[in-house]
Amino acid sequence: GAIGGGEVERGVERKGATYVMTEGQIEELRRQIAAYAAICEQLAEMHRDAAAQQESLAGMRNMSNVYLLPPPPQVPRITKQRWIPTSMQLQILEREYSQGIETPSKQYIKDITSALSLHGQITEANVYNWFQNKRARMKRKRQNDTKSEAETESRDQKKANKETVRVQIDDPD
Amino acid sequence: GAIGGGEVERGVERKGATYVMTEGQIEELRRQIAAYAAICEQLAEMHRDAAAQQESLAGMRNMSNVYLLPPPPQVPRITKQRWIPTSMQLQILEREYSQGIETPSKQYIKDITSALSLHGQITEANVYNWFQNKRARMKRKRQNDTKSEAETESRDQKKANKETVRVQIDDPD
């Protein structure tokens, strides 16, 4: 019995916001992910085939390092506003951070900026700011989490209440 | 593969026709889709490059339309629950602001949050954001008003200007 069960999960849930999705939305997500996965697989296979036949095709050789090579995605802006990282740039930055790069050195910033510029307009200042903001916001998040954990240390009841509220949401159809 | 996974399903809790997801789960989904999108983009680009150079590669041709068709770049329509202040909460907040509280201290935010929670669900972040938005929008309004005062342009011109700003952006290649 799921409803009101509160047997939600391991320590996954935080006291942060929760989100509600409909079946249709979940389905849509699955479809998108499946579609991307299929396309990636096909493309990758095509490249393997092609590479096997024609090893000297320019630009194709070191596919293993997919993230570091190719294309400039979209830089449509004429009016220079604030930097908006492309999904690729973000992905790379997030990965670097998650792998322990929290306060990159000047040289590191130079390098990664140069790598990221293959995926869109970017400056060293952008990268510097990104890491700075990341650190600050991660830290604040950790503090909030820790604090609210401490608050509810002996009060899981409150949490239960919160869960209960959501249960009331029900089906319009 | 490394990217796919069924973790989503495990964590999703069934509740009538809606599901509740944690921030972490949503984040994970977004990451997955962003990752696939970025990889597809790269592979497609590489493929185009390669195809341009070597059009008659066996095994490549009959699949060459693969990347042309599907992937919807749209990110999931996840309905995020955002705080909607009750009229009572709004009244109190407006009053505080009008009485000179523009940038409340952390402690002040704590206090007011706790007071406001008597009138409905609310978090410190909600309060913080409210004041932040209030400041920004008040400032903007003041600036607009002042500017239109100085200008002899018609009143409607002002709004037209605002619209015009966006028009410049565009044109990828």
Added chain:
DNA sequence: AATATATGAATGAACG
């Protein structure tokens, strides 16, 4: 229903 606006939230950049 489709578009426009109001406003909560996220985030790049700047400040002290």
Added chain:
DNA sequence: CGTTCATTCATATATT
């Protein structure tokens, strides 16, 4: 570094 500002994104609500 911590905090705040400025801009943008996303969603709820209003308007047509």
